[in-house]
Amino acid sequence: MKVGGLLASAGINIGLCVLFLSLYSILRKQPSNVKVYFGRRIAEERNRLRDAFILERFVPSPSWIVKSLRCTEDEILDAAGLDAVVFNRIIVFSSCYTQCTTGPADAFIFNSIRIFSLAAILCILGVLPLNYFGQDMLHVRIPSASLETFTIGNVQERSRWLWVHCVVLYIISVVACVLLYLEYKHISRLRLCHISRATSNPSHFTVLVRGIPKSSTESFSRTVQGFFTKYHASSYLSHQVVYKVGKVQKIVSGAKKVYRKFRHFKGTAVDQRCRSITFQCSFCGASSNSFQLLPIDFEQESEIPNVNDSSFSSTDEECGAAFIFFKTRYAALVVAKILQTSNPMRWVTSLAPERDDIYWSNLWLPYKQLWIRHISTLGGSIVFMFLFLMPVTFIQGLTQLEQLQQRLPFLRGILEKNYMTQLITGYLPSVILQIFLYTVSPTMMLFSTLEGPISHSERKKSACCKVLYFTIWNVFFVNVLSGSAISQVIALSRPKEIPMQLARAVPVQATFFTTYVLTSGWASLSSELMQPFALTWNFIRRYILRMEEDDLLYSFPYHTEVPKVLLFGLLGFTCSVLAPLILPFLLLYFCLGYVVYRNQFLNVYCTKYDTGGLYWPIAHNATIFSLVLTQIICLGVFALKKSPVAAGFTVPLIIFTLLFYQYCRKRHLPLFKTFPAQNLIDMDMEDQQMGRTEDLHHRLHNAYFQFPDTDDIPLEGVHSVGRDEDGSGTSGESSRKESADDELSHPTLDGLPVSRLRNAVRSLGSVLRPQRRELAV
């Protein structure tokens, strides 16, 4: 590929970017789109914007960029939670923007130097000229010079100037490690603040117990009470057993309906059914018989023979999981972390996720199943990873113009035109790859759902890891190791030759990666900003379906965006020394990303749940992996260029980086796996001194109520499951309604709501029966 081709590709993408950004700055001012672009703000403020026609609305303006740049980390923390800050820091780590952080301590150390701006300066000024003038050759005009001229491939063997590459590699590695350490420290501190600040968070007092042993004589509730009053009497407060939604929901709604029917029957049955028709795959949650589709014959029928059929038996309703509330945070932590009994598959305790974060339908999975689910999904993901090779191979074919002409001879006429050639080699391959990659995140989200996580955030984090491995393998390695499935397997089967192979391939493939940054990176940022899907859906709903207004609230799709940013970091590191021409484009991507994502956090996405910064260790590991991979590739390149000195100096760098990784694991990682006792005890003491304890305990009783009021959101839990399963990659989570006032409007049904309600329902006799049928649909 020539420089001209690259510039064409860059031109197209810059044009598209400017177009999208302008469009965005116009579209965001249209009142009809306000829900698309200011979802979070609206949810916060709940006031309506005026619908007047003003010319200003149709003039592009950069005001949103200014706003996005001006906001501080604290504002993001308040608006979008710790995960957003972490995501922001992942980008800041890689970009050049100077930012005033919360703590004054690290403000003046290395904070203003960000790794890729440094790398860009060093490599463009130091390495690029060396590469370009690396061989005695006749240089053509730069626009028609081959891009390979700018890579390390152009440097002569045994060149005296390879030490420059080695020194630059050293500087980049050391600065990256220092920055990583500072970031880890900073985020650890933020995590501690995040914990300490949430004084009234009920999840700190709550432990989720799974694998409660079934007893033939006692109910789960009794068993739980017996166990905890015996072994944790001093700290145990109360508990709440988790019910399968299908059964209890039916009974509760049924009872309510019956009550209503006696007063003023409104015939809501049809509407009710219409909303609740949703089916559930038997893998992802409740057993299917809880939503069995009974024949719709309730209108004809007046008598049902067996009330006591198996689907109504009492043991089925409760499942072997419960929330246990403790008097102090420390007590909850202790119970969560200690092995309870001699059977590690029973009485499995873990700190409860927050109420809005809980993935209810996974709670009633038997704990015994989980290990096999983990393994199966792992196997499934790996199979998927290898099946994905086929489209990628096809794309590889497209990048090589000769092959394309051979395979599709009817295209030859078109392909002979110069601009078409440039378009196809520069632009098309990565677009196709991009389209295929859109299917990855929903698939991985599905796998993560099947794994059985108990919270939405855990599911998203798990999907994030899967997508990350997938992306690194399928975008980086497969492209580098030149495509086809067979050559990959061969590459895998000879681990010793991998460094050499990478060293040969990476400088050559750097061109592809540069265009990939342009297309995938820039375009995805524009589309992230524009939200084409949401925009279209909003349009269809408003003007075609004429549906009533509803809030569009998505949570940020970390599982697609974190791997994307980390992949670009990997590309940046690996290409930095070898093919530095990628760096300016990458730097532009990160700066644009910085502005765009901040804007999205502030305006669009709503934070329903938060992992508390758990994405940082993933980012840290990925960055260290990128660094080590870069060093190994450089080692291979130096060996190929027959420069034993440079190669020899690279080995200690690899060892140093690995030691640094190990140190960070020891020093910082434990904080991300648990909470420190000291901080929790301090919080408990403060509560006691302030006299807040009683109030907190009182609140706990309603904090984990399982069923929201059915009048407003019928079968809400079921809905959320059904919608989440598709795991739509770009649009993120299903738009589950946030009911901030849930906590207060719930009827308090602790103790044994099912049995009481059932008794009530039974006493109503035959009036109930058609209702049950109706609700079971």
Next chain:
Amino acid sequence: MKVGGLLASAGINIGLCVLFLSLYSILRKQPSNVKVYFGRRIAEERNRLRDAFILERFVPSPSWIVKSLRCTEDEILDAAGLDAVVFNRIIVFSSCYTQCTTGPADAFIFNSIRIFSLAAILCILGVLPLNYFGQDMLHVRIPSASLETFTIGNVQERSRWLWVHCVVLYIISVVACVLLYLEYKHISRLRLCHISRATSNPSHFTVLVRGIPKSSTESFSRTVQGFFTKYHASSYLSHQVVYKVGKVQKIVSGAKKVYRKFRHFKGTAVDQRCRSITFQCSFCGASSNSFQLLPIDFEQESEIPNVNDSSFSSTDEECGAAFIFFKTRYAALVVAKILQTSNPMRWVTSLAPERDDIYWSNLWLPYKQLWIRHISTLGGSIVFMFLFLMPVTFIQGLTQLEQLQQRLPFLRGILEKNYMTQLITGYLPSVILQIFLYTVSPTMMLFSTLEGPISHSERKKSACCKVLYFTIWNVFFVNVLSGSAISQVIALSRPKEIPMQLARAVPVQATFFTTYVLTSGWASLSSELMQPFALTWNFIRRYILRMEEDDLLYSFPYHTEVPKVLLFGLLGFTCSVLAPLILPFLLLYFCLGYVVYRNQFLNVYCTKYDTGGLYWPIAHNATIFSLVLTQIICLGVFALKKSPVAAGFTVPLIIFTLLFYQYCRKRHLPLFKTFPAQNLIDMDMEDQQMGRTEDLHHRLHNAYFQFPDTDDIPLEGVHSVGRDEDGSGTSGESSRKESADDELSHPTLDGLPVSRLRNAVRSLGSVLRPQRRELAV
């Protein structure tokens, strides 16, 4: 190798075995050797045997075998602790002896079927004839038939009879898994019993804290007290700071001496110095300046200018570790398992080992160092593993007679004789390998010491793992992958071809492994029984050095014996289907081992410390590894023999075995990493009901006293370190004196013994000074 050669080798070894066993049965009856063969008994009973001359003493007798077989598991548990029972079970798992276990539940299930007796029956009756008549060939007389005739290598390609091998493999795998599961369950129960039974064990109440932050204003003791009274006020009882032995020991002994000098000065200075001359490598414990060899000028000198020199400053004396005593076992467990502060490198808590198990000199290592020590020793072990190849390569050369004749032409005359050839090919190689292998366990013990474990048992366990990896790699893989370093590295660099290579090599190398079982296995058992080193040392000491009597008390060398038994298990599994001729010899080894080791546990070794069954997970993992390796090799062999059906049926077996492994990890492993809360709380409650609590708390104060009485064993802590460093592989641990009455004879020096003692010492003025010098030597 011919069958004759094998029989010659077996004959020699059986002869040697019988000789050694007879010798043992005579030697054990000699009063002078009673300390060698009945060390444990003597330590228990402390009565002397009569020294009369009786003829019976010189007649071999099998009574010890009967005694060894008759004792029950409970007796071993009482005599030698849980680890001995676990070791016993590892052998029983592999052998055929039917044994009545403690629980009646599993006595009649699978307990009498042991894996190798089953394998031997199946393979000798089913597989061996198939192999022998596998090809249409002229069979010579069996003694001169090649051993390869009995392996699967003799079966024709595409043979219809390969399904028999596959079925046998299935049966062995499934039965092994069932047995493993039952054993895991049984040992888990034993471990729980072990915990519950030790009601007065002070280590359950004690937490070891390391990484106590240094404060400029407060002593460590104050810091510790401050922290635990603030954060664990309800359960904290008291604490005890760990001191560096050098300093405090000197002061304590000094003060005592001075006191004695005023009363009756006995001039013990020379004797004292003579015993305490020992030096310490700076890597393995205290800094060397705590034992600095001052010039021996104390007799001339009467005035020393500076009392307040740096080696006497107060901050050096305490080190950042302390024992914290809690009121209940559960409280101690909780503190040990929860992350204490936001810095994971500070206030690092773990359950304390038992008093006799503590490796004192590692306690005053800074906690921050440990991670780097871990990595360095890992690196060191790997380097050692690869340097070890050289002698092994040489041995490989010896097994091939032609190469030997080429290399050492002067041997040609000797080698031409038939019996010499048989001796050299059948016997010599494994003897040489054996001798080299003797250096392994001391080296690995040294590495484990450098790692910085806090207890002797932890050190031994770590050494056991290292030796196991080493043995499996260097005995099994290196021999199979045909020796030289280069071909090994090539094998490693092509993982895909490893199964095929193993499939080709294992049946061929089975002959070598059979002789290895004969020499290494049988001979090592005889020497274990005879204790040649201890016997010689005892003889020299008694009759040449004429030293006064001293107890010879070793603890069992798990770090050499566990890997040995597991290696033979691996050989048994991998050869079972492919070359079943090894099985009878192996079965004999296990049966003999069963008798010998039981005898040793009952009579010879003294259990000073116990891991509580932690060797079982190692054995379990190694067995699963052996199984999977066997299956992979069989898969390769079936593929080589072009039997797609058999190969295809082996794949699900591998998956099933791995799933079983994962299930066991989930179901049983957590119990071996921590204690279950339920059991500890039950014990605490029982204590409270029985009114034992006060008594237990009272005992805690003296339980972890660091310094034994210096009158009896001068500088004992230093001695034990110095002797342990050589880590003599065969003789196991250093013979540190067990002072059972330590607990009572100690002066209670909790609180701040150093400062008080130092004040006392200082007030004694100049009389002290020469003493200090003297003790510092």
